Amino acid sequence: MRELKEPEKEKEIKGLNNSDDELSISDYNQSFEDNLTEKPKINDLKETNQDFMLDFTTSSAISKVNIKFLAIYIPVFWFSGLLVALICYQYTWMAINVDGLWWIVQIAFLPLFLLGMHFLFIMTCVLFCKLFLILINLIHLPKEGVFFAEIGDPDFDFWCLRTEVKKLVLWLFNNSPVPLADILGFRWFGMKLDFSSHLYDAWCDAEFVKFGRQVLIGQGASVMSSMVVGKYLIIKKIILGDYVVVGAQVSLAPGTIVGKDTVIGAISVTKFNQILEEGWVYMGVPPRKIKPNKYAESQRDIIIKKDVDDEKKYEVKKEVNIDEDKKDLL
Numbered sequence: 656m657r658e659l660k661e662p663e664k665e666k667e668i669k670g671l672n673n674s675d676d677e678l679s680i681s682d683y684n685q686s687f688e689d690n691l692t693e694k695p696k697i698n699d700l701k702e703t704n705q706d707f708m709l710d711f712t713t714s715s716a717i718s719k720v721n722i723k724f725l726a727i728y729i730p731v732f733w734f735s736g737l738l739v740a741l742i743c744y745q746y747t748w749m750a751i752n753v754d755g756l757w758w759i760v761q762i763a764f765l766p767l768f769l770l771g772m773h774f775l776f777i778m779t780c781v782l783f784c785k786l787f788l789i790l791i792n793l794i795h796l797p798k799e800g801v802f803f804a805e806i807g808d809p810d811f812d813f814w815c816l817r818t819e820v821k822k823l824v825l826w827l828f829n830n831s832p833v834p835l836a837d838i839l840g841f842r843w844f845g846m847k848l849d850f851s852s853h854l855y856d857a858w859c860d861a862e863f864v865k866f867g868r869q870v871l872i873g874q875g876a877s878v879m880s881s882m883v884v885g886k887y888l889i890i891k892k893i894i895l896g897d898y899v900v901v902g903a904q905v906s907l908a909p910g911t912i913v914g915k916d917t918v919i920g921a922i923s924v925t926k927f928n929q930i931l932e933e934g935w936v937y938m939g940v941p942p943r944k945i946k947p948n949k950y951a952e953s954q955r956d957i958i959i960k961k962d963v964d965d966e967k968k969y970e971v972k973k974e975v976n977i978d979e980d981k982k983d984l985l
Contacts, residue, residue: 724815727787728823735779739772777827781840784820788844791816797862797890804888811888814881821845821861857901863890863909867897873921876905889927896933916948 746768750758761768795813802810821844828840838850841861848866857872863880872878878901881890891910895901899913902921907913911925914933919942925931926941936945 724819727816727819731780731783731787731823734783735776738779739776742775743772777831780827781824781843784824785843788817788820791820799863799890799892802888802890804883804886808888814888814890817862818860818881825861860893863892865892865894867895867899867915869898870895871900873901873903873905875903876901876907878907880909882909891928918948920945 746761750761791813795809797814797817798810800810802808802814804811806812824844825837825840828836831837835850837854838848838852841848841854841859845862846859846864846866848864848870849868851868852866852870852872854872856874857876857878859872859878860880864878878893878895880893881888883889889909893907893909894912896913896915896917898916900918901907901913902919902923904922905919906924907919908925908927908929910928911931912929913919913931914935916934917931918936919925919931920936920938922940923938923942924940929941931937931942932944934948936948937943938945
């Protein structure tokens with residue numbers, strides 16, 4: 656795994672999502688390197704090609720390591736199902752014991768009742784998962800770094816627990832008919848993004864990932880802030896700036912930082928800790944600069960017109976009628 660050169664590390668990407676917790680690239684990478692020094696035993700090992708063979712690469716394959724991490728689903732499903740069962744019992748009890756034509760009303764509203772029980776089960780599962788996640792984070796705070804990917808290492812074990820809890824919630828929200836339910840799940844469980852961004856059937860880790868405004872992730876893309884390579888677990892934050900477009904089947908490795916108005920072409924794979932400058936079109940394995948993104952327009956009140964006959968291009972400034980309370984959504 657090749658380290659970036661120092662001058663390249665010191666570059667700062669302008670146009671990232673403006674927030675109070677934004678750090679410079681040099682400070683951020685320095686804190687990550689300091690975290691690595693906490694585990695000198697990894698650096699002292701003599702590594703071979705066998706150490707870096709890919710057993711699995713994403714958090715979706717944790718069940719291959721040990722089935723015990725799936726045991727956390729048992730109390731979640733049990734208590735959620737128990738609540739739904741009690742309400743269903745009350746619903747049927749009224750149909751049997753209440754005099755009159757009340758049972759006709761219950762039959763008429765049965766489809767609506769079943770739909771309500773479906774959403775109640777989902778929301779109850781989400782609530783219990785949130786409580787479990789808070790408890791897990793209180794016991795062991797998530798952090799970035801390189802850790803041993805083996806049962807018994809606390810960083811690896813708690814990473815597995817966090818991922819299994821979040822994976823259940825995201826699966827429930829992704830299969831929900833409610834629009835933007837997956838965005839709500841990502842936001843509630845630790846990912847920084849707003850409702851202007853979209854993930855079209857893409858895999859995205861739910862921690863150490865920060866999106867800017869109007870980020871588009873293509874179908875089948877993978878945004879991996881955590882990755883297991885051989886016997887090592889790598890966790891580092893991924894940052895995508897405003898108006899970034901990630902093409903289909905793209906894989907973003909941990910530590911990837913993408914600048915504002917940057918486009919990553921389909922089937923590209925970034926390398927660890929790679930920095931993509933703003934305003935460029937990238938493509939390849941690893942992605943390389945193809946051409947400037949000349950279609951990126953940050954001034955929404957300027958319209959570019961072309962006169963075909965005279966072969967001229969000129970700008971026309973138009974007034975944009977936008978409500979004051981909605982300008983931050985642009």
